[in-house]
Amino acid sequence: MPRKSVLRLAGLVVGAALVVTGCGGNSGDSANSASTPSATSAQAAPGKTDDAAAPAPGTQPRIAILATGGTIAGKANANSAVGYTAGEATAKDLIDAVPGIDKIAKLSAEQISNIGSQDMNDDVWVKLADRINQLFARNEVDGVVVTHGTDTIEETAFFLDHVVASDKPVVLVGSMRPSTALSADGPANLRSAVQVAASPAAAGRGTMVVLNDTIHGASDVTKTNTTSVQTFVSPNSGPIGHVDAAAVTFTAPLPKQPRLTFPVPGSTPLPRVDIIYSHAGMNADQVNDALGHGAKGLVLAGVGDGNTSKAVVDALSKAAKSGVVVVRSSRVGSGSVVRNAELNDDDLGTVSAMYLNPAKSRVLVQLLLANGITDPAKVQQDFADC
Structure with missing residues (x-):
């Protein structure tokens, strides 16, 4: 359910409607499913056109499958019971x-890359975003499915959710078992992802992640288990829908607010943003090392409600007051980092991540920095609005 929060930063009071999913959450009035006509798509952001109309009756939806590699394209290693090599199978395979x-x-298929998602990088992100925007702008497809490794799928989904300027659906899909496994989950997941991307009810929902018959929004989804096929959950909001062989059903309403979107960055690498992981007995070495290597932004994976040792708090505040964007997130798996609660963000010059986890907070800060946004009040507002 939406909650009303008041942000206070350096004397600025900003009222913002917050959703438990954080960035890109759903706050509409009703859910819909593929078995009924599509509801009106979400309000278009400035400069966008509502190009998410369903295909003409009697025609098949046009779905592009963009492959990047990952376990879903992996093949087993004969020398190990659990090992495999990611990114071996092609999109056509x-x-x-x-x-x-x-x-x-x-269907159409393109190979964007063929890497394990632990090696996902800015260049592939930008290449994906440019290609998706091109396909939509030319009206060549009605939806896109991106095959991807599960380790960083949530980060790529979050990035695409904020740089794809269309209400047509983008669905990321992966698997927990390689394509040659005895009980590979990739084929079923891919079928489900295509169903979702082809569903009229998917329009206006931004980028989604589909695995194990479950549909998640990009803002809240996260990986929670190293090997289980039910590894992905949305801990703050729950999934937005489900899919089976017969139907795609969305249980969450369409978003009322437009997504916060940015131009695709024109150059890579993106501005450096480091995550500082808090732990007992911590000193400021991580912060100083990150700054010494050119970090323009820092995200604290703090204990509890985004807290950390006094030495680190002092170092982060010093960095923030020198112009570095500093965001307090949490290493805890769910819940919000509340502004001015455990720490006084107004005094420190820091920003509260709210419901965004450290990995997604990092991506948002990279996009903000790439667009010249560094003022703490503006950064805080974008964390609330995105």
């Missing part, structure tokens, strides 16, 4: 492994 997928949509 993945499609060919799903009988009947061509009955759901008219």
Whole structure:
């Protein structure tokens, strides 16, 4: 449920409607499903067109599958019971492994990269975003599915959610088992992702992640288990829908507010933003090392409500007052980091991450810095509005 929060920063009072999902959360009035006509798509952001109209009756939706690698494209290592090499299968291999997928949509396939998601990087992010925006701007497809490794899928989803300027759906999908495993989950997940991307009810929902018959929004989804196929959860808001062989059902309403979007960064690498992981007995070495290597932003993965040792607090405040963007997030798996609660953000010059975890906070700060946004009041407002 939405909550009303008042942000206070250096004398500035800003009223903002917050949703437990944080950035990009859903705050509409009703859910919808693929078995009923699509609701009106979410309000378009400034400069956007509402281009998410359903395909003409009697025609198949056009879905582009953009492959990046990951476990879903992995092949088992004969020398290990659990080991595998990520990024071995191609986009066409993945499609060919799903009988009947061509009955759901008219598919096209492109190989953007073929890497494990632990090696995901700014160059691939920008390449993906540019290609997706191009496909939508030319009206060549009705939706996009991105195959991706699960380790950083939530970060790529969050990035795309804020740089893709269309209400057409983008769905990221992966698997926990390689394509050659005895019980590979990739084929079923890919089929589900195509179903979601082809669903009229998916329009206006931004970027989503689909695994294990469950649909998650980009802002809240996170990986919670190293090996389980039910690894992805949305700890603050819950999933936004479910999919089975017969239907796509959204249980969360369409967002009322437009997504906060940015231009795709024109150059890479993106501005350096480091995550500072808090622990007992901590000194300021991590902060000083990050700054010494050129970090323009720092995200604290703090204990509890975004807290840390006094030595680190002092170092972070000094950095913030020198112009570095400093955000307090938490290493805890759920809950909000409340502004001016455990620490006085107004005095420190820091920003509260609210419901965004450290990894997604880092991505947002990179986008803000890439667009010249460094003022703490503006950064805080964008954390509330995104």
